[in-house]
Amino acid sequence: MSEVLRIPLAAVAKPRPEPVVRLSKFxxxxxxxxxxxxxxxxxxxxxxxxxxxxxxxxxxxxxxxxAGLDDTQGQDVRVPPSRATVFQDARLLPWKKVxxxxxxxxxxxxxxxxxxxxxxxxxxxxxxxxxPLTLSGGxxxxxxxxxxxxxxxxxxxxxxxxxxxxxxxxxxxxALVLALWRAHQPAVLLVTHDVEEAMALADRILVLDxxxxxxxxxxxxxxxxxxxxxxxxxxxxxxxxxxEVGDGVYxxxxxxxx
Ligand SMILES: Nc1ncnc2c1ncn2[C@@H]1O[C@H](COP(=O)(O)OP(=O)(O)OP(=O)(O)O)[C@@H](O)[C@H]1O
Ligand SMILES: [Mg+2]
Numbered sequence: 001m002s003e004v005l006r007i008p009l010a011a012v013a014k015p016r017p018e019p020v021v022r023l024s025k026f027x028x029x030x031x032x033x034x035x036x037x038x039x040x041x042x043x044x045x046x047x048x049x050x051x052x053x054x055x056x057x058x059x060x061x062x063x064x065x066x067a068g069l070d071d072t073q074g075q076d077v078r079v080p081p082s083r084a085t086v087f088q089d090a091r092l093l094p095w096k097k098v099x100x101x102x103x104x105x106x107x108x109x110x111x112x113x114x115x116x117x118x119x120x121x122x123x124x125x126x127x128x129x130x131x132p133l134t135l136s137g138g139x140x141x142x143x144x145x146x147x148x149x150x151x152x153x154x155x156x157x158x159x160x161x162x163x164x165x166x167x168x169x170x171x172x173x174x175a176l177v178l179a180l181w182r183a184h185q186p187a188v189l190l191v192t193h194d195v196e197e198a199m200a201l202a203d204r205i206l207v208l209d210x211x212x213x214x215x216x217x218x219x220x221x222x223x224x225x226x227x228x229x230x231x232x233x234x235x236x237x238x239x240x241x242x243x244e245v246g247d248g249v250y251x252x253x254x255x256x257x258x
Pocket of ligand 2: 059060061
């Protein structure tokens with residue numbers, strides 16, 4: 001007679017990895033104004049999280065906190081030591097060549113070689129010795145991504161990095177960011193106003209409202225095969241952002257034709 005093998009559940013369950021980001025009841029005020037209010041946030045290693053929210057909801061404030069660019073006012077902010085940030089504007093130093101901008105702050109070794117590798121990954125190795133002012137907007141953002149990448153961050157913070165780009169360049173940048181994310185597997189926090197961008201790229205979407213997480217949506221469908229879920233998800237997210245979805249999403253904003 002065969003014996004039933006009993007394995008305790010704890011022995012087979014995959015242990016949850018320690019989060020790379022952990023904020024607990026985090027609050028940030030400027031003077032009397034409370035911008036982030038008792039916010040809890042955890043991001044797992046390699047997770048791609050998008051953060052949506054109306055203008056002024058506190059997205060950049062939160063990102064600056066995680067980047068170590070803001071005063072945490074003595075609160076416990078757990079982030080990995082290796083992190084990098086890309087903003088809406090590339091913030092390249094105009095008096096340094098592209099490769100020097102990418103290599104900025106790298107110590108020891110062969111900085112030009114590391115910069116060249118990173119620029120190769122973003123398709124810009126032919127502009128190593130160019131001056132930043134001669135780059136297009138899309139190229140400048142690719143250089144900014146290379147500068148982030150060269151630091152091998154465990155946490156990549158992106159604050160509307162594609163917002164100023166034309167639609168076609170933006171789509172190409174989405175593909176590039178996904179390729180870089182797959183290759184290097186940092187955790188990513190992408191701040192964006194673009195619901196479509198969030199749905200195309202993220203594993204999890206958060207909506208920030210009045211300094212708090214007002215909604216959280218996890219997307220399990222694999223990227224490139226999400227058409228079945230985006231319609232419902234878009235309606236939900238736009239609802240959380242205060243837009244009513246009818247026949248035309250913007251009808252209430254722009255008025256209806258008679
Ligand atoms: N250094 C500061 N001093 C005073 N107020 C600030 C400061 N930084 C941000 N704020 C205020 O905090 C609020 C949130 O700003 P934040 O930049 O985080 O918004 P956001 O969600 O990134 O907006 P947007 O989508 O327009 O970029 C705003 O009301 C802003 O004016
Ligand atoms: Mg902002």
